[in-house]
Amino acid sequence: MSTTTTTNLPHHLKPKDISTESTSASKLSQKTILNLLNTKCNTSLQCLKLAHCITLRTGHFQDHYVAGTLVKCYANPHFNNFGFALKVFDYVLNPNVFVWNIVIRGCLENNEPSKAISLYHVMVAANSRPNKFTYPPLFKACTITHAIEEGLQFHAHVVKHGLSRDGHIKSAGIQMYASFGRVREARRMLDGEGDSDIICWNAMVDGYLKCGDVEAAKKLFECMPDKNIGSWNAMISGFAKCGMNEEARKLFNEMDKRDEISWSAIIDGYIKGGYYKEALEVFNEMQREDIRPRKFILSSVLAACANVGALDQGRWIHAYVKRNSMRMDAILGTALVDLYAKCGRLDMAWDVFEKMTEKEVYTWNAMIGGLAMHGRAEDAIGLFSKMQREKLKPNEITFVGVLNACAHSGMVDEGLAILDSMKNVYGIEPEMEHYGCVVDLLGRAGLLEEAEELISSMPMEPNAAVLGALMGACRIHGHVELGERVGKVLLELEPKNSGRYALLSNIYAKAGRWDDVEKVRRLMKERGIKTTAGSSMIDVGGIVHGFKMADSSHPQKKEIYLMLDRIFERLHMEGYSPKTSQVLFDIKEEEKETALRYHSEKLAIAFGLLSTAPGTAIRIVNNLRVCDDCHSATKLISEVYNREIIVRDRVRYHHFKNGKCSCKDYW
DNA sequence: ATAGGGTTAG
Numbered sequence: 001m002s003t004t005t006t007t008n009l010p011h012h013l014k015p016k017d018i019s020t021e022s023t024s025a026s027k028l029s030q031k032t033i034l035n036l037l038n039t040k041c042n043t044s045l046q047c048l049k050l051a052h053c054i055t056l057r058t059g060h061f062q063d064h065y066v067a068g069t070l071v072k073c074y075a076n077p078h079f080n081n082f083g084f085a086l087k088v089f090d091y092v093l094n095p096n097v098f099v100w101n102i103v104i105r106g107c108l109e110n111n112e113p114s115k116a117i118s119l120y121h122v123m124v125a126a127n128s129r130p131n132k133f134t135y136p137p138l139f140k141a142c143t144i145t146h147a148i149e150e151g152l153q154f155h156a157h158v159v160k161h162g163l164s165r166d167g168h169i170k171s172a173g174i175q176m177y178a179s180f181g182r183v184r185e186a187r188r189m190l191d192g193e194g195d196s197d198i199i200c201w202n203a204m205v206d207g208y209l210k211c212g213d214v215e216a217a218k219k220l221f222e223c224m225p226d227k228n229i230g231s232w233n234a235m236i237s238g239f240a241k242c243g244m245n246e247e248a249r250k251l252f253n254e255m256d257k258r259d260e261i262s263w264s265a266i267i268d269g270y271i272k273g274g275y276y277k278e279a280l281e282v283f284n285e286m287q288r289e290d291i292r293p294r295k296f297i298l299s300s301v302l303a304a305c306a307n308v309g310a311l312d313q314g315r316w317i318h319a320y321v322k323r324n325s326m327r328m329d330a331i332l333g334t335a336l337v338d339l340y341a342k343c344g345r346l347d348m349a350w351d352v353f354e355k356m357t358e359k360e361v362y363t364w365n366a367m368i369g370g371l372a373m374h375g376r377a378e379d380a381i382g383l384f385s386k387m388q389r390e391k392l393k394p395n396e397i398t399f400v401g402v403l404n405a406c407a408h409s410g411m412v413d414e415g416l417a418i419l420d421s422m423k424n425v426y427g428i429e430p431e432m433e434h435y436g437c438v439v440d441l442l443g444r445a446g447l448l449e450e451a452e453e454l455i456s457s458m459p460m461e462p463n464a465a466v467l468g469a470l471m472g473a474c475r476i477h478g479h480v481e482l483g484e485r486v487g488k489v490l491l492e493l494e495p496k497n498s499g500r501y502a503l504l505s506n507i508y509a510k511a512g513r514w515d516d517v518e519k520v521r522r523l524m525k526e527r528g529i530k531t532t533a534g535s536s537m538i539d540v541g542g543i544v545h546g547f548k549m550a551d552s553s554h555p556q557k558k559e560i561y562l563m564l565d566r567i568f569e570r571l572h573m574e575g576y577s578p579k580t581s582q583v584l585f586d587i588k589e590e591e592k593e594t595a596l597r598y599h600s601e602k603l604a605i606a607f608g609l610l611s612t613a614p615g616t617a618i619r620i621v622n623n624l625r626v627c628d629d630c631h632s633a634t635k636l637i638s639e640v641y642n643r644e645i646i647v648r649d650r651v652r653y654h655h656f657k658n659g660k661c662s663c664k665d666y667w
Numbered sequence: 668a669t670a671g672g673g674t675t676a677g
Contacts, residue, residue, distance in 0.1 A: 205674090236674085
């Protein structure tokens with residue numbers, strides 16, 4: 001029975017060629033061949049092909065045990081050629097359960113869960129009776145593809161075949177039901193007949209937590225007949241994922257033996273909650289306990305470094321990876337690419353990217369996104385084309401990167417063409433995020449009407465992010481009426497988001513409508529909304545220094561403020577005039593200037609100029625977008641002090657050099 | 668008979 005598109009196998013690998021031949025090889029026993037397949041053939045494709053030839057020559061190919069093992073070897077994800085495994089499978093006559101199970105599992109291991117499901121139907125149609133090994137991968141496939149109907153059907157088959165007692169099936173089933181949000185069905189499986197063991201309990205604990213039922217998880221954890229380290233870890237990572245970092249930490253402290261997963265879960269919880277500094281502290285704590293970090297933790301920590309701009313610590317990890325000859329797998333490599341890109345070192349990001357041998361879509365996405373963030377739209381699009389030349393399928397994240405690149409450099413036609421091609425060429429339905437990028441693109445370019453039209457043509461109701469993009473464009477182009485209209489909707493849609501209030505009052509302030517600015521301020525007060533304070537971080541000698549507006553907490557505050565005054569003296573001589581329209585209060589002009597002068601970004605720059613050698617680049621990470629005034633001041637500083645200043649804001653990078661910015665004042 | 672399960676990463 002043919003199950004795949006059958007292109008023929010190479011001549012020498014076809015059964016019919018030599019199955020009748022009798023050579024000395026035929027004396028090889030089944031056992032010897034299996035031994036060969038199970039040892040050498042898992043790493044060497046050459047050995048595998050040789051073994052394949054031998055099975056054909058000796059007539060062992062139609063032995064299901066041999067054929068199954070052979071297919072399993074070909075299906076090893078390491079070879080990245082599952083298509084070939086399927087072709088070989090096609091030549092197995094009347095495969096038995098063993099062979100079917102191998103190929104179904106192979107689908108899963110090669111990221112083809114839907115294929116696993118469809119092959120199961122072929123298997124049943126071919127009258128092969130599934131056994132207990134058949135179902136776990138199928139449940140997993142349903143979990144991944146969210147195939148609820150099929151999952152229920154598989155469960156029914158499990159019952160029909162009398163396999164419900166099996167622990168492997170139970171744990172996979174529990175996970176599946178939990179992923180559907182059906183904890184009660186999961187629990188019923190756990191409590192049903194047969195042997196539920198630690199792994200099933202752990203899966204259930206995890207399931208409860210993934211569904212947000214913390215109490216049920218706690219209760220089960222308490223009354224489990226037996227626990228292992230995995231049970232604790234499931235609780236900790238579950239707490240961490242629910243944002244309950246303190247609870248997680250409490251359990252973590254109670255453990256008598258922690259493994260890498262325990263540490264990793266804690267660190268990850270902090271990262272997910274945006275507590276990057278805390279994450280880095282835990283990492284240091286771990287090292288003080290002499291635990292040698294491995295790639296799992298390292299890639300998490302790299303994400304934390306990337307987010308706070310801790311370039312030096314990130315580089316240390318990179319060096320650590322090299323020093324310990326750790327394999328640069330796709331995840332670790334991607335984390336490094338992301339780190340360097342987010343820390344403003346595109347050169348190093350590119351270096352890692354180029355040397356990586358195991359790139360995945362994520363890796364390309366990180367590099368494309370990095371280029372986009374730096375305003376290098378042509379390069380981002382170039383890389384996108386290269387990705388296709390290398391026959392890698394872009395995913396929806398790839399398009400977010402590419403469209404962002406267009407938005408950051410005003411490439412309207414290209415952006416629209418790409419949005420169009422998503423569906424027509426790549427078969428990927430544009431989602432809200434993609435529309436958001438294009439609304440941003442059109443809006444920034446001043447095409448407000450087109451942006452509005454796009455929004456009304458979207459197949460879904462615009463969310464806050466999309467409207468926010470439109471409103472941002474209104475601010476840039478001084479479109480008060482539209483901005484006001486959108487702003488009102490947005491304030492109801494997201495009454496807790498302080499950024500929206502700031503944007504609206506900014507639009508009013510720019511138009512000099514101070515009464516309305518005041519109204520917004522009062523509304524915020526009524527609703528108890530606090531503005532997100534702007535903060536800037538700068539990494540000097542491996543230590544990240546953070547500044548807030550008018551900050552006086554830094555030990556060197558005196559020097560910093562003195563430096564700032566000196567800087568502004570020089571800037572004024574160069575013709576700098578403060579962009580007081582940035583200030584959201586109707587105060588006197590001089591006061592406005594003072595308010596601008598102590599923006600966190602300027603404090604960080606002053607500190608950077610003080611504490612780094614002349615000529616070295618200054619790298620700053622802002623939590624918000626750069627303001628107009630900081631932008632023009634920084635341009636001038638880069639010229640007057642002859643320094644390259646690299647500023648990362650909430651969405652993109654600005655490379656200031658010789659009085660100019662890489663964003664070409666378009667951001 | 669042969670094969671297999673949970674908690675950690677971009």
